[in-house]
Amino acid sequence: QRVLAEFYPYGRGTPTHRTIRPDAQISRGTWQAAQELLPPELLQLVIDGDFTIFVQETTDLPPGEEYIVATLGYGDKVQLIDEGATLTGYVAGRPFPVLEGSDPQAGRKAAWNLRYRDAGDRVEQWSDTVSRDRQSHPHYAFSSYYARAFGMYRAKKQHNLPEWEQHGIVYKEFSQIFVSPVADPLALGRSRAGESLLVLRHRYNSDHRPIGQWFIDSGSRKTKVIGYNPEGSTLGFTMILEDVAGEQISAHDWRLVQHSVALVPGLVRNHEALFGGTGGGYPLDPWELRRVYVVEMVPRSPHHPYSRKVLYLDQQTFAPFYVLIFDADHAHWRTIFFSYGNPEFSAENRDLRVPILLGQSWIDHRTQRTTIMRVTKALYNHPLPPDLFTFSTLMQHSK
Secondary structure, rough: HHHHHOOOOOOOOOOOOOOOOOEEEEEOOOHHOOOOOOOHHHHHHHHHOOEEEEOOOOOOOOOOHHHHHHHHHHOOOEEEEEOOOEEEOOOOOOOEEEEEEEEOOOOHHHHHHOOOOOOEEEEEEEEEEEEEOOOOOEEEEEEEEEEEEEEOOOHHHHOOOHHHHHHOOEEEEEEEEOOOOOOOOOOOOOOOOOOOOEEEEEEEEEEEOEEEEEEEOOOOOEEOOOOOOOOOEEHOEEEEEEHHHHHHHHHHEEEEEEEEEEEEEEOOOOOOOOOOOOHHHOOOOOEEEEEEEEEEEEEOOOOOOOEEEEEEEEOOOOEEEEEEEEEOOOEEEEEEEEEEOHHHHHHOOOOOOOOOEEEEEEEEEOOEEEEEEEEEEEOOOOEEEEEEEEOHHHHHHOO
16 A cells, blocks of 8 residues: 555645645745745755746646556565665566665665666657857857667566666667757767767666666767767766766665655646747646655765755656755756656657656856757657667668
């Protein structure tokens, strides 16, 4: 019953608050209504007038039946080993369906739940990305195609790929980035407008193995094996690579801060997401009250550019809604926002039971620069050949 309650937290009704109702508006004149529901860093941005929050009814979106059944079947057998860098006993579903605040490993377990949340066995995304400076002028822009396929730990066992399992490859990613005329060539591997950059990545089942990644510049057609440096800046310096590809769990200390109700960007009832406000990077679609896990991540490296991150993770789906990032002096430096679509409003994904990523923004409050990614089309769990994620395909696309 406790496991099912994690996936069906709104079975007895959606969260309520004495001053927050659907159709409410939270702005610099009404911010007091949300002071118990927003982290102080975001509340200050509302007070400063950077953006206004509109509120909608809470969306109920439990994962698919197979994912829940897998969790019930295997969730009590999963354990952390290798100092939390590897799971043993994990087969499919949510690795740690019940988190206890008294458990010193609860934060690390939440990180693994985030890693293995139900996000579809296969996904394709077409998107447009633009970075703007403090005057809101475009600094660079590009369009891209992204594909990801899992080969291990699938709730539907027929979707596991034995060859990938043999090599411990959880999933592979293929990206092709098309440089736009306004692009800064230094931001995209020195590619020039009209050219493309191709990327292949492998994520392994142990965090003791760094992400494998390979690049090809269509201009030179040279394959480059680039060591994964999660602390390296990318995309105009409003983020580092781990903000895009995900954290190495073993490289950080994790703490479950609290389990609470928070005001977060709601599941968008449309096929596209809206961003705006100061700098253009704040989610403008209605937000909603949801039950979340608040998790703190502290890098172990003394040279890491961040002192910590605070992640707001959805209890029902374990999708992240926003991430607060703090600099070496512990000042609020950056914020990452995620906008997800309700699959009921997606013709291609209507039978899906996972949030559909519609957009993402990375805001640097120090430089007042913002990077915004909008997904123009997404396909989940549609056929995707494993050959797409090979070096030969990488070379073919570079022609």
